[in-house]
Amino acid sequence: MTPKEVAQTLREIAQLLLLKGENTFRVRAYETGAEAFEALSPDPMAPGGLLERVRTGTLTDISGVGKGIAEKVEELVKTGTLKYLDELWTDLPRGALDLVRVQGVGPKKALRLIRELDVGNLEDLERVVREGKIRELKGFGEKSEKQIGEGIARLKSTSVRRPLWQTRPAAQKLLAKILALPGVHAGAVAGSVRRFAETNGDLDLIVELKEGAQVEPVMDAFCEGAKELIGRGGTKASIRIAEPENLQADLRVVSAGQFATALHHFTGSKQHHVKLRAHARQLGLTLSEYAVARLEDGSRLSIADETEFYAALQMAYIAPELREDHGEIELSLAQARGEGPGLPQVIERKDVRGLLHVHTKWSDGAHTIEDMARAAKAAGLSWLAITDHTVAAGTNPHMTAERLGEQAKEIAAVQQAVGIRVLRGVEVDILKDGSLDLPDEVLKTLDVVIASLHTRHGLDEAAQTERLAKALSNPHVKIWGHPTGRLLGSREPTSMRMEELLALCAKTGVAVECNGTPERLDLSAEWLRHARTVGARVSISVDAHAKEQVENLDWAIGTARRGWTDRERVVNAREADEFLKLWQ
DNA sequence: GCCGTTTTCGGCCCGACTGTTTTCAGTCG
Numbered sequence: 001m002t003p004k005e006v007a008q009t010l011r012e013i014a015q016l017l018l019l020k021g022e023n024t025f026r027v028r029a030y031e032t033g034a035e036a037f038e039a040l041s042p043d044p045m046a047p048g049g050l051l052e053r054v055r056t057g058t059l060t061d062i063s064g065v066g067k068g069i070a071e072k073v074e075e076l077v078k079t080g081t082l083k084y085l086d087e088l089w090t091d092l093p094r095g096a097l098d099l100v101r102v103q104g105v106g107p108k109k110a111l112r113l114i115r116e117l118d119v120g121n122l123e124d125l126e127r128v129v130r131e132g133k134i135r136e137l138k139g140f141g142e143k144s145e146k147q148i149g150e151g152i153a154r155l156k157s158t159s160v161r162r163p164l165w166q167t168r169p170a171a172q173k174l175l176a177k178i179l180a181l182p183g184v185h186a187g188a189v190a191g192s193v194r195r196f197a198e199t200n201g202d203l204d205l206i207v208e209l210k211e212g213a214q215v216e217p218v219m220d221a222f223c224e225g226a227k228e229l230i231g232r233g234g235t236k237a238s239i240r241i242a243e244p245e246n247l248q249a250d251l252r253v254v255s256a257g258q259f260a261t262a263l264h265h266f267t268g269s270k271q272h273h274v275k276l277r278a279h280a281r282q283l284g285l286t287l288s289e290y291a292v293a294r295l296e297d298g299s300r301l302s303i304a305d306e307t308e309f310y311a312a313l314q315m316a317y318i319a320p321e322l323r324e325d326h327g328e329i330e331l332s333l334a335q336a337r338g339e340g341p342g343l344p345q346v347i348e349r350k351d352v353r354g355l356l357h358v359h360t361k362w363s364d365g366a367h368t369i370e371d372m373a374r375a376a377k378a379a380g381l382s383w384l385a386i387t388d389h390t391v392a393a394g395t396n397p398h399m400t401a402e403r404l405g406e407q408a409k410e411i412a413a414v415q416q417a418v419g420i421r422v423l424r425g426v427e428v429d430i431l432k433d434g435s436l437d438l439p440d441e442v443l444k445t446l447d448v449v450i451a452s453l454h455t456r457h458g459l460d461e462a463a464q465t466e467r468l469a470k471a472l473s474n475p476h477v478k479i480w481g482h483p484t485g486r487l488l489g490s491r492e493p494t495s496m497r498m499e500e501l502l503a504l505c506a507k508t509g510v511a512v513e514c515n516g517t518p519e520r521l522d523l524s525a526e527w528l529r530h531a532r533t534v535g536a537r538v539s540i541s542v543d544a545h546a547k548e549q550v551e552n553l554d555w556a557i558g559t560a561r562r563g564w565t566d567r568e569r570v571v572n573a574r575e576a577d578e579f580l581k582l583w584q
Numbered sequence: 585g586c587c588g589t590t591t592t593c594g595g596c597c598c599g600a601c602t603g604t605t606t607t608c609a610g611t612c613g
Contacts, residue, residue: 025596029585066586104602106611141604191613204613233601238612250613252600265598270613277597282589288598 001077003040003050009076009085010034010069015097016088019107028274032064035271037073039326043499050077095121102151104144112137126152154246161199163488165518165555166244168193171203174222174241174249178205181221183213186259190266191250196321196558198488198521202248203241204266208259215253222251258290260305265289271325272318279329280313311336319346321562326529344532346561347540347570352553354572354579355384357427357450357481357513357541362407363388364395366546369410373418375547383421383576385448386411390437392429393454399426401442421576423447427481429454434470436477443476447580450513450541452481457494465497472501472510478583479539479571480505482515482522489519498527503534509583511537511571514563516556517549528563537582538565540572 014030017023037050040062044050053059054077059070076082092114098121099110113119116137117128125148128134134145171189179187184207188194191204207218219237223229226239227246236252254262265273266289273287280287284295291300292312303309307317316335322328328343335342355376359365365372369386376384386407389395399407408424415422425448429437436443436451443449451471459467472480483501484493505512512531515522520543523531531538540560542552560570567573571582 023585026585028596032586064586068585104611108610139604139609143603147603202613231601236600238601266613268613274597281595281597286597290599 001050001080002044003037003042006050006073006076007034007037009082010037010073012097013072013085013088015100016085016092019092019096019100019111020088021107021111029064029066030069033069035325036062036064041499046499054078093120095124098122099125102148102155104147104151109140109144112139122152122155157246161201162244162247163519164193164196164198164200164521165488167200167203167247170241170244170247171205171249174203175205178207178218178221178251181218183210183217184208185210185213185256188263190263191268194267194320195269195323196525196562198524198559202250205249205251206259206263206266207251207253208262209253209255211256218253219251222249252289254289260303260309261287261291262289264306264309267320267323269324272323272329275325275329276313279333283313285313316343318343319561321346321525321558322564326564344564344566345568347557347565347567347573348561349553349557351567351570351573352540352557353382353575354423355379355381355542355544355550355553356387356448356479356539356572357515357543358384358386359388359427359543359545360386362386362403363393363398364545369407369422370414370418371547372544372550373414373420373422375544375550377418377420379550379553381420383423383579385423385425387425387427387448387450389427389454390429392431392437393427393452399438401438404442404446423576423580425449427452428477430467430471432456432467434467436471436474440474440476443474446476448478449476450479450481451477453485453494457485457491459495461495461497464495465500468496468501469504472504473508477510479511479513479541481513481541482517482520482543483512484522484524484527486522486524487519488521493522499530499534502527502531502536505531506534506536509537511539513539513541514556514560514565515541515543516552516554516559517543518552518555521555521559523559523563525559525562528560528565532564532566532569536569538563538570540570 010030011034014027018027041049054074059065059073072082072084096114099105100107117133119125119128129145129149134140135142171193175187175189178184187207190206192200193203222237223239227242228240230238238250240246241249252266277287286293286295292303293300301312310317314336315332318328318332331343334340358372360369360372388399391398411422411424424446426446427450430451430453431437486493512523540556542549544550544552571579
């Protein structure tokens, strides 16, 4: 039994309680409990982990876990089953929880469909829609029936969440269209896209009108070109867009002076807000998308931006990427009081001085060393490292000892011509046995060695861990390239004991890559947070195969920020000489 | 079900939109 499985069970309980119309605060307690277990070390055997806590009876030390949940988790871990859960299921069909996945069907409607129409799963629901039975129920009508039918079709046709590399550009495109309108004073992408969550269920846009401007033209522009109009009221509209197919986009229009509170509200996350609002109440304040107001008389505080928003709550500013209730609220409060370490000083674009992980025509890149150097310089960087592939990666051409010598001459010439420091490097392949694709005598002559896996992703966990541990122990390796090898939406992370390997990197000084290829985002924010706890260094890498991909920097930085990456642990957030000194 | 710098009891975030309603419940974020 892993913490993740415990969390899933607690969520299942929460959903069942919700369906049964239980007290919503009890439902939330189970959700909070689930989050607490998700935040534990994923390895149940880890020190301070799940099994140790069960053994020592210290589950209730976890915030959000009280006596009730602790007892259930103990039973679950010891026996693998939970009587309480079985009881909750006794009078419900197995497909009950699928019903609330249909848009427009919540717990109340789902329960009535189960009780009054004997609907047991999605197929049943589809049938009663077809037979026109739903409209006969009190409180339902023709429109609800139609809506439910469409909701089922949508559920079947699309996976719910899309990768950020699809959603973020779509959101920015939509925003640009709105910002071009004359009545618009300000606008921003909010929601999980702004928080840099790697998958998103929808897009959220916030727009502030100029003084006296009309809302209708903005709504019109937003809805124009939509694949489907979901809803439209006086201040908000929801549509489905064509690309990514059927993705929902929500627009919220606010009047002058409400932008900061609205942006904060629609950025989320839900968990962050729930805790924030409870804290606000203790201060005698209430939060909404319109204002921060005093409970006693409803008077409003003036909030110009999100820094002021947090200041009104006696907190230090929390970056959007951190707003997940992963401990950031407590750290922010402590920081404002001048106590403790405070929030991480998360990396920003201006901190990054060097462009790492760059491919050129010497292997599978589209452009020359000079092209890449000019692109790096244009992006405001002061150095870059050329790191082409070796033979095992399967590219042609590729780097050999001899070609590295030839490349050195070109690098020296480019450095002179372009006026930017260019380091010599390689992305060396990790071979089956954990040895590297170039001999140590060659590697030691280079400034930067990135070791990456490109083959045999399918080895079992033990063998893969051993293979990587050997490679990462090579004294010439400075960076571990795209550690998990995952591709969002198409390839799962390689199976390995990541915690062990991150601890190894912390010990040897090898930086783990935060690879900014939009489909990779590897390491993930989740693992980067773990890298932080063990003290591993991080490389903000573009893995650029063309000069335009210098912009992968933004993807890497967003992911790194979400992963609580402090700037002092980022190896390329320093000038080239300082970077090289890190391994001396 | 959880929690405590007012509390071991009594709280627990807030508002828009929709549909089917004659005044509001359900859903969503």
